[in-house]
Amino acid sequence: VTLEMRRMAENRLGRAGIIALGAVVTILAVTGGAFVVAGANPLDAYYAYFVAPLTREFTLLEVLNKATPILFTGTAVAIAFRAGYWNIGVEGQLLMGAVAAAGIGQLVDGWPSPLVLPLMVAAGALAGAAWALVPALLRVRLGIDEVVTTLLLNPVALLIVQALLHGPWKDPETGFPESPRIAEAAEFPPLSEFIPLIGRSRLHLGFVVAVVLILIAWWVLSRTGTGLRVRAVGLSPRGARFAGIKVERTLLRVALVSGAIAGIAGVSEVAGIQFRLTEGVSPGFGYTGIVVAMLGGLTMPGVLVAGLLLGDLSVGASSAVRSLQIPSQLGDVVQGTLLLVVVGAVAIYRWRTSREDERPPDEGEPQPDEPAGQPPSETSPT
Amino acid sequence: MTFFADILAATFRNATPLVYGTVGETYTERAGVLNLGIEGTMYAGAFFGFATAYHTGDPWLGLLGAIIVGLIAGALMALLTVTLGANQHVSGLGLTIVLIGLSEFANRLMFSGGSLARITPMPLWDPLGSLGEPGTLGGQVATVAHQYGLTYLAFLVVVPVAWWVLMKTPLGLSIRAVGENPEAADVAGINVFRIRYIALMIGGAFMAVGGAFITLAMLGTFTLDIIAGRGWVVIALVIFGRWSIFRGVLGALIFAAVYSLGLRLRITPGFEAIPNEIMLALPYVIVILALALSGRNVPYPGAYLKPYRRS
Numbered sequence: 001v002t003l004e005m006r007r008m009a010e011n012r013l014g015r016a017g018i019i020a021l022g023a024v025v026t027i028l029a030v031t032g033g034a035f036v037v038a039g040a041n042p043l044d045a046y047y048a049y050f051v052a053p054l055t056r057e058f059t060l061l062e063v064l065n066k067a068t069p070i071l072f073t074g075t076a077v078a079i080a081f082r083a084g085y086w087n088i089g090v091e092g093q094l095l096m097g098a099v100a101a102a103g104i105g106q107l108v109d110g111w112p113s114p115l116v117l118p119l120m121v122a123a124g125a126l127a128g129a130a131w132a133l134v135p136a137l138l139r140v141r142l143g144i145d146e147v148v149t150t151l152l153l154n155p156v157a158l159l160i161v162q163a164l165l166h167g168p169w170k171d172p173e174t175g176f177p178e179s180p181r182i183a184e185a186a187e188f189p190p191l192s193e194f195i196p197l198i199g200r201s202r203l204h205l206g207f208v209v210a211v212v213l214i215l216i217a218w219w220v221l222s223r224t225g226t227g228l229r230v231r232a233v234g235l236s237p238r239g240a241r242f243a244g245i246k247v248e249r250t251l252l253r254v255a256l257v258s259g260a261i262a263g264i265a266g267v268s269e270v271a272g273i274q275f276r277l278t279e280g281v282s283p284g285f286g287y288t289g290i291v292v293a294m295l296g297g298l299t300m301p302g303v304l305v306a307g308l309l310l311g312d313l314s315v316g317a318s319s320a321v322r323s324l325q326i327p328s329q330l331g332d333v334v335q336g337t338l339l340l341v342v343v344g345a346v347a348i349y350r351w352r353t354s355r356e357d358e359r360p361p362d363e364g365e366p367q368p369d370e371p372a373g374q375p376p377s378e379t380s381p382t
Numbered sequence: 383m384t385f386f387a388d389i390l391a392a393t394f395r396n397a398t399p400l401v402y403g404t405v406g407e408t409y410t411e412r413a414g415v416l417n418l419g420i421e422g423t424m425y426a427g428a429f430f431g432f433a434t435a436y437h438t439g440d441p442w443l444g445l446l447g448a449i450i451v452g453l454i455a456g457a458l459m460a461l462l463t464v465t466l467g468a469n470q471h472v473s474g475l476g477l478t479i480v481l482i483g484l485s486e487f488a489n490r491l492m493f494s495g496g497s498l499a500r501i502t503p504m505p506l507w508d509p510l511g512s513l514g515e516p517g518t519l520g521g522q523v524a525t526v527a528h529q530y531g532l533t534y535l536a537f538l539v540v541v542p543v544a545w546w547v548l549m550k551t552p553l554g555l556s557i558r559a560v561g562e563n564p565e566a567a568d569v570a571g572i573n574v575f576r577i578r579y580i581a582l583m584i585g586g587a588f589m590a591v592g593g594a595f596i597t598l599a600m601l602g603t604f605t606l607d608i609i610a611g612r613g614w615v616v617i618a619l620v621i622f623g624r625w626s627i628f629r630g631v632l633g634a635l636i637f638a639a640v641y642s643l644g645l646r647l648r649i650t651p652g653f654e655a656i657p658n659e660i661m662l663a664l665p666y667v668i669v670i671l672a673l674a675l676s677g678r679n680v681p682y683p684g685a686y687l688k689p690y691r692r693s
Contacts, residue, residue: 034484034487037491038487038491086471088471088475134670138670138673138674142674142677142678143677143678143679144673144674144677144678145621145677147416147418147471147617148614148617148618148621148673149618149670149673151611151614151617152611152614152615152618152666152669152670153666153670154611154614155610155611155614155663155666156663156666156667159659159660159662159663160659160663162659163657163658163659163660166657166658166659167657287475287479290472290475291476291479294472294476327487327490327491329483329486329487329489329490330483330487331483332479332480332482332483332486332487333480333483333484333487335479335483336476336477336479336480336483337480339472339476339479340462340473340476340477340480343462343468343469343472343473343476344461344462344466344468344473346468347462347466347467347468347469347689348466351466351467351691
């Protein structure tokens with residue numbers, strides 16, 4: 001029996017290797033083709049995109065800096081997806097957090113920083129959670145698909161930002177659609193102020209907050225009863241319900257926590273990078289968070305690695321604009337290709353593995369085993 | 383009082399991309415596949431349709447280019463979700479990221495991103511001719527009838543034919559069967575994989591045409607963020623329409639009416655005080671409200687989100 005198991009394990013390892021190899025070849029073929037179209041040598045381009053940013057201290061710190069917002073959004077997405085709650089509204093929740101941070105940041109001139117910073121983080125979390133509340137309630141109370149409602153609230157959030165910037169918050173001096181600069185006490189300090197080893201860079205407190213949040217989320221998800229319930233709901237709502245878990249309450253809380261983390265991402269961008277609200281405060285960090293969460297396999301260590309990888313890619317893509325004249329938009333293409341190929345490869349691996357075990361083919365991803373339109377009556381205790 | 387005629391005319395115009403999208407998404411979801419790649423497919427249709435028209439000088443060739451891009455996008459979605467059985471939510475969102483990225487990348491290469499390349503847009507039609515002075519009833523009817531050919535095509539040909547194919551032909555029956563109960567369809571001799579590929583490719587072509595309508599007819603140029611969430615609106619309209627093409631089109635008309643009213647009120651005396659952004663946000667809020675009121679216990683296709691595997 002032991003031998004048999006060992007052979008199966010080796011089989012799986014071999015198969016995983018083959019699938020991974022296929023995935024890498026596919027990614028290289030697709031992105032390499034795009035680099036050639038852009039008129040660059042693919043090898044130079046890969047070096048510029050992935051290796052060059054890691055070779056100098058300044059760009060290395062910038063990698064961490066670029067990773068900061070997507071570490072937040074990746075965590076927010078991963079927590080929600082783990083519970084089978086498809087929160088695709090992280091982009092809008094982030095914007096609401098940014099609005100809250102810019103609002104408070106304008107009011108706290110002269111306040112002590114140790115009071116202001118926690119206040120801003122709390123307000124941003126609250127704003128993000130509030131923006132996540134309506135879709136979550138519609139889902140658990142009425143069974144309305146949260147994919148649609150969270151998606152549709154993203155443009156609404158952007159319009160609120162624009163209404164503020166073209167209306168009450170328009171910069172009175174320049175007339176630009178930018179909010180007034182936040183008070184000095186409301187700025188996230190750069191890390192070089194605390195850690196003498198770090199050279200001058202934009203890297204700020206937000207990065208530390210993001211990493212701490214990931215550690216907490218990892219601990220909760222993998223080491224506590226709450227985490228177990230979240231994972232159980234994601235794997236099978238029906239099974240979780242049989243086990244006595246309050247599925248609706250779990251989903252609601254997960255949605256709010258996810259929104260809160262997204263909101264903190266907005267705070268971090270306003271307080272650490274922009275120092276004001278701008279229309280471009282998020283170039284799609286909420287959507288990149290989905291890529292980070294999926295590349296990370298919806299696990300917290302995975303999110304950390306994937307966030308840093310995409311931070312690396314982001315710095316590489318912007319420096320390759322100058323060094324190799326590759327349009328920066330190619331960075332998004334590489335990112336999306338990574339996502340599609342990895343998702344496809346994982347699907348193949350799970351299918352082959354489940355077939356070998358002669359288990360009924362499962363669905364590969366944590367998915368609700370009931371349609372989103374499930375009447376809530378069946379779920380409430382009777 | 384040309385106010386209502388203007389709004390009605392704008393409603394049909396603004397509904398057109400949504401109608402093509404709704405027809406396309408209804409086909410894919412009826413086959414059991416949620417295609418969140420719609421936003422990217424519409425975007426790629428808008429860009430590549432425009433680019434083809436720009437380089438050939440013919441907007442109708444541009445439309446053909448968009449259709450080809452839509453077919454490819456649909457086939458890619460099918461490769462991921464039908465052949466590989468990958469998660470539909472993530473595949474669709476990933477497809478959207480890739481297609482928007484590719485369009486903007488190509489836009490950068492072809493038009494240096496910022497340059498304002500323009501084409502001669504498709505002409506407006508006046509099938510009824512002149513019916514009288516503006517302001518008279520005849521003039522108002524003529525205002526409403528003053529539409530692009532693709533709008534006429536959408537409402538008079540595409541919607542009824544797409545409905546007829548889906549509900550009355552063997553192909554439509556197969557599409558609905560693989561979306562409702564693929565095991566039974568397989569036993570009945572239907573090739574589930576092939577039918578899902580066909581549905582996703584037809585759907586992708588319609589989505590791309592919806593996007594191309596904006597560049598080839600409405601604007602005559604391509605701008606960044608041109609789809610601006612219309613694809614997500616379509617996802618909502620399909621649920622609102624309970625996977626019926628006619629109900630989905632009705633939803634598209636309601637959305638477009640609110641949208642057009644908002645645009646019109648911007649230039650109407652007495653309404654200047656309302657921020658433009660509130661008017662633009664209103665249609666999204668209405669869609670969410672409509673879902674909240676009518677989206678309870680909707681009958682999702684039986685195999686919605688489920689990959690099919692022969693065991």
